[in-house]
Amino acid sequence: MIDMAQPLLEVKDLVKYFPVYSRGILMKKVVGQVHAVDHINFAINECETVGLVGESGCGKTTTGKLILYLERPTSGEVLFQGRDAIKTFSKGSGEEKMRLRRAMQMVFQNPYSSLDPRMTVFDIISEPFKIHKHVSSNEWKERVYKLLELVGLEPYHAERYPHEFSGGQRQRICIARALAVNPTFIIADEPVSSLDVSIRAQILNLIMDLQNKLGMSYLYISHDLSSVRQISQRVMVMYLGEIVESATTEKLFDRPVHPYTRALMSAVPIPDPKRKMNIILLPGEVPSPVNPPSGCRFHPRCQYATSKCSQEKPVLAQVDVDHYVSCHYYHKFI
């Protein structure tokens, strides 16, 4: 067997529980745990875009933050280029931490709140140079102009403040800031969901073009299945802190297997009056992650659930090459 190339990022058994405290000032007690991310595993290869899709509260943003150590994981491993990233972030030397931060960057959801209104675009994009000291100060100007050009802005924009830009342009500034440290991996957390419909395509195209030019990998976090399909090579579907299905984009969208994935896809309206929806209505709402349902977490809303589903937790089983599903009865849906 040929030695498989090592993935850029590997997430193993990653867990994050947030404690829930009782009311009161004195005698605060932990009365429960929010199971935000519960034993998830995945890998991202070089030059690959992986989509992470799910409804609000399913733990997709927490997953992104855990990878970057913006939240401390309860347990589990994050390996970046084969090395333990959690260990580097928690115990590594300053220089090691900085090096890893340069490799992994994030673009946030809301370009209105993630840019400092009192800094000019030049200050915003050159701040990483100041912190990481990887660019000598006489090259700053040239680098900032280059980054602006890369994201489709003009050099004269550098002297302006964030409020002078539209949402789409702000998101371009956020992307330029993330690129300032030459990262090999970028987490994009709903980068287009706060933008207008006619602007979204600009940013999605930019993200894809940058990958072709610079060859970085993305974890694209979104609740919007259509944009995930557009941008990702592989997609993972999350429900209540767990990955329920993961496959190449083509397989997932052509032959979704998990009942949740199928319901999710049936719920997206298609802009074509000739293609009417065939909605699989899910009863009720996503249960609380404080006391998630036993067995398969989707069983209270699943029309195919049996007593086995409420008792036994299904494992992520391989149903095809590059296609994994966590459902006891997946063979029924293939």
Add this chain to the structure above:
Amino acid sequence: MNILDVQNLKTHFFTEAGVVKALEDISFTVEKGCTVGLVGESGSGKSVTAQSVLRIVPKPGKIIGGKILFDGEDLLAKKEDDMRKFRGKKISLIFQDPTSSLNPLFAIGDQLADIVIQHDRVKKDQALEQVIKTLKVARLPDPEQSLGQYPHQFSGGMKQRICIARALLLNPQLLFADEPTTNLDVTIQAQIITLLKDLQRDLGMTLVMITHDMGIVAEMCKCVVVLYAGHVMESGDIETIFEKPHPYTEALLKAVPRLDQTRKLTSIPGNIPNLIDPPSGCVFHPRCQYAINICMEKVPPLEDVGGSHFITCHRWRELQGGR
């Protein structure tokens, strides 16, 4: 028959920075018993259109011209007191954000019963009966139980059901739904879309669906009005508009990712215009791939293309023929 006929509606906002021309010459009709989509991006004027029809445009906004005919009566000629008899009773509105449109200090039963008491002058227990009946129509589980509960005790989807019930309380003939699913998850959005479709069918109501999502329009609506920067770009029945779209609609359809296919997205260049200083001529010309000189100089009129398709474009003849 048309239940609503909006003619040359003009609503401006007189702000300190200048006059924001939110609606500039809006004309469209809504057929009785029909679901009509009012589509546009933020700033296109779709919410202000609904507010203008109900005459609840917030300050410093003002309706400065046009006619709004509801069942033949001009709403803009009504006195404020008469107008109150239309709001909620004949024309109703579901707001975009259910969290901010419900009063957090009052129990659901009380705030909904208040509306019935105000309009119909009935006793409270009679009003509450009507509330329970309507909450059932909006498929809120346990309506009797929820009367004593407060908005924060409900999830987003449930709050939206309560808001839908509130809009339906007085059996309006015309219902505006202003992006009713924008803040909801997809599976909950599917529940609300299904509910609105069923309600429209069962109650024979006229529904105007305000949205930016062409998918929702294609799914729910019979007719569409496409707005851009305070102007109607086109209006017509849904099949025609998807087959022979205005350049703006065409560009929008090519720019949205679709669940059922992967294709190269053609983005629309530039940004949404500033409504204090809108572009000359056709408002869409700076971003239009077909724009020629006349588009910069002259405002195109809303022309009847035939087949109840109206379009605002200087070049519709050659473009519709050539496409």
